[in-house]
Amino acid sequence: MREMxxxxxxxxxxxxxxxxxxxxxxxxxxxxxxxEVLDGIRLRLDMGRVRLVLSQEMFxxxxxxxVTTLPAAExxxxxxxxxxxxxxxxxxxxxxxxxxxxxLGRAFPAPEGSCYLHPLPNKYAxxxxxxxxxxxxxxxxxxxxDKATDFLDHFCDLFAHxxxxxxxxxxxxxxxxxxPLTSAHNRLYLNRHAPRLLALAERKxxxxxxxxxxxxxxxxxxxxxxxxxxxxxLREVAARIREAVRAYDIFVRMGxxxxxxxxxxxxxxxxxxxxxxxxxxxAALDVAACTGRRTNLRLSASVGMATFAPGQTLEELLAEAxxxxxxxxxxxxx
Numbered sequence: 001m002r003e004m005x006x007x008x009x010x011x012x013x014x015x016x017x018x019x020x021x022x023x024x025x026x027x028x029x030x031x032x033x034x035x036e037v038l039d040g041i042r043l044r045l046d047m048g049r050v051r052l053v054l055s056q057e058m059f060x061x062x063x064x065x066x067v068t069t070l071p072a073a074e075x076x077x078x079x080x081x082x083x084x085x086x087x088x089x090x091x092x093x094x095x096x097x098x099x100x101x102x103x104l105g106r107a108f109p110a111p112e113g114s115c116y117l118h119p120l121p122n123k124y125a126x127x128x129x130x131x132x133x134x135x136x137x138x139x140x141x142x143x144x145x146d147k148a149t150d151f152l153d154h155f156c157d158l159f160a161h162x163x164x165x166x167x168x169x170x171x172x173x174x175x176x177x178x179x180p181l182t183s184a185h186n187r188l189y190l191n192r193h194a195p196r197l198l199a200l201a202e203r204k205x206x207x208x209x210x211x212x213x214x215x216x217x218x219x220x221x222x223x224x225x226x227x228x229x230x231x232x233x234l235r236e237v238a239a240r241i242r243e244a245v246r247a248y249d250i251f252v253r254m255g256x257x258x259x260x261x262x263x264x265x266x267x268x269x270x271x272x273x274x275x276x277x278x279x280x281x282x283a284a285l286d287v288a289a290c291t292g293r294r295t296n297l298r299l300s301a302s303v304g305m306a307t308f309a310p311g312q313t314l315e316e317l318l319a320e321a322x323x324x325x326x327x328x329x330x331x332x333x334x
Contacts, residue, residue: 018151021045025159031059031166035066041159048113048138051104053078054120054131059163062170068105069131078102079119079132086129089153090117091143094136103134114143116152120160130160181231182238184253190262193250194314197264201308208264208308209271212321213241213278214329215257216300221287229291233299236290240281244274260318268307275303302329 021044028037034052042050056069063069070078079086081098090097094111101108103117116135122128133156137143177189201208215237222230234257241259245251250262261278263271282301288294304325306317 017045018155022155022158025155025162028162028166031062031163031170032064034163035064038067045135047135049104049108049134049136051134051136052120052131053103053134054163055129058130059167062167070102075102075131079129082117082119082132086119087127089119090115091147092145093140100134103132104136112140113138114140116143118153118156120163121157123161123164130164133159179253182235182253184238184242184251184259187252187254190250190252190260191314194262197250197262198308198312198314198317201264202310206265207267208262209266209268210306210308210317210321211261211263211271211275211278212254212304212306212318212325213259213261213275213282214302214325215282216302216329217297218257218299221291221295221297221299224297225287225291225293225295229293232291233285233287236285237282237299240285241278244277244281260321268305271305271307275305279303302326304328 021041024040024044025037028034038050038052041047051068053068053070053075054063055072055075057072059067060069076086078099082088082090092114094100094113094115097103097111097115097117100111100115104115114137118133118135119129120131120133122130135143135152177186177192178184179186197208200206218230218233221233237257238251238253238259241261242251245261246263248264249266250264252260252262254260261274263274266274279301282299285299287297287299302325304321304323304327306320306324308317
C-alpha cells in the first residue's frame with residue numbers, strides 16, 4: 001500500500017510538472033523568444049539540456065540564431081534513424097542513441113547519461129514532422145526504457161502544435177507588411193514603424209533622412225516587353241536597393257515603380273551618398289540581361305531626399321522628399 005501511495009504521489013508530481021510546463025509554453029507569443037523558452041523548459045523539467053532541430057524551410061526565417069535549423073532533406077535523413085523509421089521516439093542511454101551529433105549538437109561531449117529524442121508532428125500535415133526535440137540528463141535512469149513517457153510525449157506534441165501555430169501567425173503578419181513582388185516592406189509597415197522612429201529622433205536629437213526614388217523610362221519596358229518583364233526589372237531594382245541600404249534602414253516599395261528608404265541616425269551627407277549609389281545602380285541595370293529579351297531600353301532614376309525636422313510628421317517628410325524627386329525628374333530631357 002505504501003509503495004502504491006508513493007507511486008501515486010510521484011505520478012501526480014510529474015503530472016503537475018508537465019502541466020505547468022505546458023502552460024508556460026502556451027504563453028509564448030513569438031518565435032523570437034524560442035531560445036529563452038527552451039531554457040525555461042530545461043529549468044522547469046530539471047533537464048541537463050533541451051535542444052530543438054527544426055526544418056530550415058519552415059522555420060529558418062522565424063527562429064533566433066541560437067535555435068538550430070537544417071534543410072528538410074538533411075533533417076529527414078537523421079530522423080530516419082529514430083525508431084519506427086523516424087516516426088517513433090528514442091528513450092535510453094546516450095551511448096545507444098542515434099545521431100546525437102545532429103540532435104544534441106557537434107559540441108556535445110562524449111555520450112553519458114540518458115536522452116529522449118522525439119519527432120515533432122506537423123498538425124496540419126499528419127504523418128510529417130517539423131523537427132526533433134532532444135532532452136538530455138546526466139542520470140542514466142532519467143530516460144531508461146522501462147519509464148512511461150505519456151506525459152513527455154503529450155508535452156512534446158503540444159509544444160510542436162504551438163510552434164506551428166506561431167509560425168503560421170508570424171507568416172501572416174509578415175505577408176501583411178511585405179510587398180509580394182519585390183519582398184520589400186510595404187507602406188503599411190512604414191506607417192507602423194516610422195512614427196516611433198521619428199519620435200525617437202526628436203527625443204534623442206538624432207538625425208534622420210528619407211530617400212525617395214522613382215524609376216524613369218520604366219513605362220516603355222512594360223509597353224514594349226510586357227508586364228512579366230517589367231516585374232523582373234522591379235525585382236532586380238529592389239534587390240539592388242536592398243544591397244545598398246544598411247541593415248536597420250527601412251526599405252519600402254511605395255507602389256508602382258516608386259521606392260523609399262527611411263534612414264534612422266543618418267546625416268544628410270549619408271543620405272546624399274546613398275542617393276548617388278542608387279542612381280548609379282539603376283543606371284547600370286542591364287534590362288536585356290534582366291528580362292532575357294533583346295532590347296536597347298535603359299533605366300534611370302529620379303531621387304529626392306529629405307531630412308527630418310523636429311515636429312515633422314511622416315507624411316510631411318514623404319511629401320518633401322517627393323517634391324525633391326519631381327524637381328529632379330522635371331530636369332530630365334524629354
